[in-house]
Amino acid sequence: MKGQTALATTGELATALGADLVGPADLAISGIETLESAGPGTLAFIRSSKYAARWPESRASAALVTRDVKVPGHDPSGRALLIVDDADLAMLELLKIAQARLAPPRPEPGVHPRAEVDRGASVSASATVGAFALVGAGAEIGEGVVVGPHSIIAEGVRVGDGTTLHARVTLLRSTTLGMGCELFP
Numbered sequence: 001m002k003g004q005t006a007l008a009t010t011g012e013l014a015t016a017l018g019a020d021l022v023g024p025a026d027l028a029i030s031g032i033e034t035l036e037s038a039g040p041g042t043l044a045f046i047r048s049s050k051y052a053a054r055w056p057e058s059r060a061s062a063a064l065v066t067r068d069v070k071v072p073g074h075d076p077s078g079r080a081l082l083i084v085d086d087a088d089l090a091m092l093e094l095l096k097i098a099q100a101r102l103a104p105p106r107p108e109p110g111v112h113p114r115a116e117v118d119r120g121a122s123v124s125a126s127a128t129v130g131a132f133a134l135v136g137a138g139a140e141i142g143e144g145v146v147v148g149p150h151s152i153i154a155e156g157v158r159v160g161d162g163t164t165l166h167a168r169v170t171l172l173r174s175t176t177l178g179m180g181c182e183l184f185p
Contacts (some may be wrong), residue, residue, distance in 0.1 A: 065084070170185075
């Protein structure tokens with residue numbers, strides 16, 4: 001966990017998820033892993049007794065557990081269980097929390113001086129176009145979109161609001177992306 005940003009403590013996660021906490025509330029959680037690959041500072045996921053049986057061998061600091069699943073061999077003095085009605089739904093909430101807390105900040109809006117945007121393209125004032133990116137004629141870049149450096153947005157491409165295109169992403173002619181997408185090269 002050294003050098004990693006903590007997502008939250010087990011107590012904070014229990015409160016955010018409406019979970020019953022069995023164990024310490026002050027364990028710092030910096031990531032989410034499978035029971036097998038988890039280490040100190042990580043939270044694992046237990047949705048059935050099949051996975052609960054693996055808890056004693058796991059090195060995870062905490063686990064998100066469906067309420068009706070019994071977890072054998074749990075020592076609440078050193079590790080924590082966050083007991084919820086539905087671990088699947090709670091995991092979705094946890095992922096939203098992680099994304100909000102650990103995601104890098106969005107860059108300032110604007111077109112980098114070394115980007116090239118065709119005159120016929122439409123780029124929202126709240127969008128960001130990175131260095132050496134190309135935006136073709138007729139392209140439409142929505143609100144809050146981030147176009148990473150060296151990305152290519154071809155003619156007629158439509159990029160929905162809140163979408164992030166990381167560095168070196170290429171969208172070919174007439175591609176349409178919905179809202180809130182995230183693309184990697």
